[in-house]
Amino acid sequence: MSRHVSGRSAAFAVTSAFLATLAGPVFAQEAPAGYPADYAALIEAAKQEGTVSIYTSTDAAQSQRLQDAFVAKYGIKIAYNDLGTNGAYNQVISEAAASQTTADVVWSSAMDLQMTLVQDGYAAEYASPEAGNLPDWADYKNMLYATTVEPIGVIYNTKALSEDQLPKTYADMIAFLKDNKAELQGKVATFDPEKSGSGFLHHSNDARERSDFWDLAKAMGENNAKIYSSSGGMKETVVSGENVIAINIIGSYALDWVKESPNLGVHFSTDYTPAFSRLALITKDAPHPNAAKLFVDFMLSAEGQSHLAEGGLPSVRGDVTAGLNIETLNERVGGGLKPIAVDEGVLEYMEQMKRVEFLNEWKAALGR
Amino acid sequence: MSTHTHAPAAVALTKATAEKKYPARMPRHGNAGAYRIIVIGLLAIAVLAPVGLIIYQSFLTAAFFSPRAQFGFDAYRYVFTDRTFYQALGTTTIFAFGMVAIAVPLGGLLAFLITRTDIKGRRLLEVLVLVPMFISSIVLAFGYTVSVGPTGFVSLFVRDLIGIVPWNIYSLPGMILIAGLSHVPHVYLYVSAAMRNLPSDLEEAARTTGASIWQVSRDVTLPMVLPALIFAAALNLLLGFETFGIPLVLGDPNGIMVLTTYIYKLTTLFGTPTYQLMAVVAVVLVLITLPLVWMQRRLLRNARKYAALGGKGSRVATLKLGGSGQLIALSIIGFWLFVSVVLPIGGITVRAFVDAWGEGVNLLDQLTLMNFSRMFEVPSLYNGIVNTIILSVVGGAVAVAIYLAVGLAGHRNWGLSNTVLDYIILLPRALPGLVVGLAFFWVFLFVPLLTPLRPTLVSLFVAYLVVGLSYGLRLLQGTLIQVAPELEESARTTGATIGRTWKDIVIPIVRPGLAGAWALIMIIFLREYATGVYLMGAGTEVIGSLMVSLLQTGAMNTIAALSLISIVLTGAGLALALRLGAKIHD
Numbered sequence: 001m002s003r004h005v006s007g008r009s010a011a012f013a014v015t016s017a018f019l020a021t022l023a024g025p026v027f028a029q030e031a032p033a034g035y036p037a038d039y040a041a042l043i044e045a046a047k048q049e050g051t052v053s054i055y056t057s058t059d060a061a062q063s064q065r066l067q068d069a070f071v072a073k074y075g076i077k078i079a080y081n082d083l084g085t086n087g088a089y090n091q092v093i094s095e096a097a098a099s100q101t102t103a104d105v106v107w108s109s110a111m112d113l114q115m116t117l118v119q120d121g122y123a124a125e126y127a128s129p130e131a132g133n134l135p136d137w138a139d140y141k142n143m144l145y146a147t148t149v150e151p152i153g154v155i156y157n158t159k160a161l162s163e164d165q166l167p168k169t170y171a172d173m174i175a176f177l178k179d180n181k182a183e184l185q186g187k188v189a190t191f192d193p194e195k196s197g198s199g200f201l202h203h204s205n206d207a208r209e210r211s212d213f214w215d216l217a218k219a220m221g222e223n224n225a226k227i228y229s230s231s232g233g234m235k236e237t238v239v240s241g242e243n244v245i246a247i248n249i250i251g252s253y254a255l256d257w258v259k260e261s262p263n264l265g266v267h268f269s270t271d272y273t274p275a276f277s278r279l280a281l282i283t284k285d286a287p288h289p290n291a292a293k294l295f296v297d298f299m300l301s302a303e304g305q306s307h308l309a310e311g312g313l314p315s316v317r318g319d320v321t322a323g324l325n326i327e328t329l330n331e332r333v334g335g336g337l338k339p340i341a342v343d344e345g346v347l348e349y350m351e352q353m354k355r356v357e358f359l360n361e362w363k364a365a366l367g368r
Numbered sequence: 369m370s371t372h373t374h375a376p377a378a379v380a381l382t383k384a385t386a387e388k389k390y391p392a393r394m395p396r397h398g399n400a401g402a403y404r405i406i407v408i409g410l411l412a413i414a415v416l417a418p419v420g421l422i423i424y425q426s427f428l429t430a431a432f433f434s435p436r437a438q439f440g441f442d443a444y445r446y447v448f449t450d451r452t453f454y455q456a457l458g459t460t461t462i463f464a465f466g467m468v469a470i471a472v473p474l475g476g477l478l479a480f481l482i483t484r485t486d487i488k489g490r491r492l493l494e495v496l497v498l499v500p501m502f503i504s505s506i507v508l509a510f511g512y513t514v515s516v517g518p519t520g521f522v523s524l525f526v527r528d529l530i531g532i533v534p535w536n537i538y539s540l541p542g543m544i545l546i547a548g549l550s551h552v553p554h555v556y557l558y559v560s561a562a563m564r565n566l567p568s569d570l571e572e573a574a575r576t577t578g579a580s581i582w583q584v585s586r587d588v589t590l591p592m593v594l595p596a597l598i599f600a601a602a603l604n605l606l607l608g609f610e611t612f613g614i615p616l617v618l619g620d621p622n623g624i625m626v627l628t629t630y631i632y633k634l635t636t637l638f639g640t641p642t643y644q645l646m647a648v649v650a651v652v653l654v655l656i657t658l659p660l661v662w663m664q665r666r667l668l669r670n671a672r673k674y675a676a677l678g679g680k681g682s683r684v685a686t687l688k689l690g691g692s693g694q695l696i697a698l699s700i701i702g703f704w705l706f707v708s709v710v711l712p713i714g715g716i717t718v719r720a721f722v723d724a725w726g727e728g729v730n731l732l733d734q735l736t737l738m739n740f741s742r743m744f745e746v747p748s749l750y751n752g753i754v755n756t757i758i759l760s761v762v763g764g765a766v767a768v769a770i771y772l773a774v775g776l777a778g779h780r781n782w783g784l785s786n787t788v789l790d791y792i793i794l795l796p797r798a799l800p801g802l803v804v805g806l807a808f809f810w811v812f813l814f815v816p817l818l819t820p821l822r823p824t825l826v827s828l829f830v831a832y833l834v835v836g837l838s839y840g841l842r843l844l845q846g847t848l849i850q851v852a853p854e855l856e857e858s859a860r861t862t863g864a865t866i867g868r869t870w871k872d873i874v875i876p877i878v879r880p881g882l883a884g885a886w887a888l889i890m891i892i893f894l895r896e897y898a899t900g901v902y903l904m905g906a907g908t909e910v911i912g913s914l915m916v917s918l919l920q921t922g923a924m925n926t927i928a929a930l931s932l933i934s935i936v937l938t939g940a941g942l943a944l945a946l947r948l949g950a951k952i953h954d
Binding site: 053054057058059060061064078079080081082083084085086087089090091093094095097098100102112113116159189192194195196197200226227228229230231232233234235236237239240241242260261262263264349350352355359368 | 431433434513517518519520620621622623632633635636637638639640641723724725726727728729733734742745746747748749806809810813814819822823901902905906907917918919920921922923924926
């Protein structure tokens with residue numbers, strides 16, 4: 001039985017197939033401007049494959065515009081598997097071991113797991129024609145591409161705190177937590193690095209970048225901080241007033257939330273705002289290698305990036321005007337944007353001893 | 369089980385003669401021995417393949433498919449020297465026993481009130497008390513956070529009234545209370561079944577000699593249903609050990625961890641999933657379960673014998689509660705229903721129609737239908753709804769057919785194969801759904817002939833079939849056992865083969881029961897969530913697993929809407945079950 005594909009994508013596929021029939025084979029789709037001349041052949045081959053299978057941690061709702069635009073443009077169906085970061089990783093390595101690779105593109109926010117897949121030889125090399133439009137740090141050996149820039153920040157309950165009360169810098173935040181224990185006791189939320197891969201990435205990246213990270217962790221511990229496994233879960237508690245502030249959450253989500261949620265504010269420290277990226281790779285034994293390339297190119301193109309940015313995932317390209325891009329985002333967070341580079345650095349804590357050490361120190365700081 | 373289907377006139381049989389009479393041994397010849405062995409064998413493969421894989425994995429140093437995997441006890445060494453494992457084990461034990469301490473007395477009391485007294489509105493209550501059982505615990509837990517969480521609407525109301533919120537659901541006692549209350553139906557089912565079969569003359573005699581209704585229940589009814597109570601306690605202990613949803617939602621933020629959430633943590637703890645460690649914890653859960661299964665078997669045997677002694681027709685006289693008795697009894701039931709049905713479902717309903725809630729948020733300002741309109745915009749969400757319906761309606765029907773085939777294979781069957789069957793049935797109960805799902809994912813990936821089935825709903829169906837086995841088969845066995853042995857015996861003496869007997873006697877008699885069983889299994893499949901997490905893919909999403917996967921990003925709006933849809937579907941299933949005249953108890 002063939003893999004079931006969503007009705008909507010199928011509808012698009014049917015429509016575009018119909019249009020394609022009208023246009024006739026003579027007008028094969030042209031390569032976009034600036035692409036190599038033989039790109040039309042790639043498009044043709046991708047259309048022959050007819051479908052692209054994506055394993056991802058991004059909720060379908062956030063990437064729906066991108067998917068719809070891709071399907072409309074090329075008439076290639078998308079099998080969109082939202083598996084979570086661990087689910088995606090697990091399925092990719094399991095399928096490869098069984099020689100049953102179904103994933104074409106793996107697109108995940110777990111930068112460390114994505115890099116592990118690359119290091120362990122699960123990724124194919126592909127020099128995207130869009131690579132030149134990306135910052136240098138966003139392309140790892142033509143195997144792993146950053147597709148978004150998502151700042152890590154703070155959300156707070158506006159009934160309990162006002163914008164001007166919030167600390168401006170990272171160091172101020174530590175002092176703020178220490179000075180306001182009475183109000184903040186039991187009402188500080190943060191990511192649980194043991195249960196959430198994103199949480200681990202955010203905290204461990206801070207530990208790599210900031211010598212005072214452990215002071216922050218201890219300050220959170222002194223406030224009996226509660227730990228959660230998702231940004232959305234923390235937002236729920238901050239809006240409801242159960243918590244007053246949540247630290248190290250996914251700020252790009254928060255920028256969208258504050259537009260609609262009452263009581264919710266978002267805040268970034270001006271001297272240091274790290275940002276992670278959703279990374280895309282093409283699997284080595286991708287059953288639809290051409291469609292996979294086409295999709296990755298589309299995702300990195302100005303058009304694809306615009307659709308992602310409109311869906312709330314800021315663009316890694318400076319020339320995208322829809323939503324936020326890496327430069328406008330930097331202005332929005334106060335100038336301290338510091339994207340996590342796509343390199344072996346993200347693997348530092350994949351080493352078991354180091355990881356256990358980190359987690360033990362974390363638990364000690366939090367007093368657990 | 370209703371009493372009139374039991375063998376009549378089995379008065380005052382001694383245990384020995386009862387045993388001789390009722391486990392009616394069919395002649396060896398034509399007893400479908402081959403059929404029984406094949407069916408039980410196939411079932412054993414379906415259950416033991418994933419279980420075996422888990423045990424094998426627990427003795428390796430890496431994922432079983434990894435070239436680096438070697439035999440060794442490293443995983444055991446890690447788990448058994450891990451402080452958090454013992455913490456989780458301790459918490460789980462307290463949690464499970466605490467849950468039993470709440471659910472068993474309350475379930476027993478409800479069973480007594482509903483089956484043995486003239487309580488008002490009994491027909492309605494019989495249905496209502498089962499409702500908590502049909503809501504998945506993850507949905508329950510979400511509902512509670514919205515209604516009685518620290519800033520839930522009920523909590524805020526109470527705080528306005530008395531100044532403080534006198535409870536905290538994010539604590540071990542809070543979790544135990546919620547789990548205990550929501551497991552009351554599981555106890556009620558077993559105990560009420562036993563109570564229905566009790567003769568009422570002893571109670572009447574006690575009543576006429578002036579004993580109060582509470583004395584009667586304590587000194588007469590209670591001792592008679594003790595086996596059923598202990599059986600229910602053992603079952604709930606089992607359920608307590610594998611509860612996932614409540615600790616995940618309520619325990620996590622404060623670091624309260626049980627074994628199932630400990631397993632969940634092992635998927636991320638080391639960066640890459642450590643399957644061998646997850647497998648070790650799963651094996652521990654199985655080992656905890658085996659003695660419980662053994663105990664259950666013994667008790668079940670006794671309980672059945674016990675019930676056979678009292679089969680006395682359907683005239684069970686009820687005890688009169690009296691005016692104040694009615695009031696007290698109905699208040700207790702009403703309060704329990706309020707806490708375990710109205711609060712969580714109310715919470716979910718509110719959450720599904722708002723965008724934000726909590727302190728200083730006017731819910732009316734937040735009203736929205738956005739959460740539902742998203743269902744139509746995002747293919748994976750409406751796929752999930754459609755798939756869930758297909759899986760529960762069609763899958764449920766196929767599952768009934770399979771459970772019936774297995775039930776017949778075990779029907780009036782004794783000896784080794786039946787013992788095997790009893791253990792096989794309960795094995796999957798012991799394993800967390802997440803782990804069973806992962807094991808099936810691998811089975812469908814690595815067993816050559818099965819690979820084409822992996823991206824289809826069939827793989828999910830097989831996993832659901834195995835996870836729902838203990839409940840589903842009990843349901844069918846309960847129906848089958850209602851067929852009086854004389855009917856089968858007379859068919860056999862007139863020369864019918866066992867196949868003919870089943871076809872012409874047993875199946876026609878149980879047919880109404882099958883329809884009810886179908887509706888109930890449908891509900892069980894509807895509420896399942898952990899099993900599909902690893903198995904679902906593009907086009908095979910299901911509601912429950914979508915919720916778990918959405919939980920990772922925390923898309924609470926969507927989760928709430930899905931929860932409400934799942935409750936509405938469950939309600940429809942339950943209505944259908946009642947229409948079809950389901951005997952919900954076994």
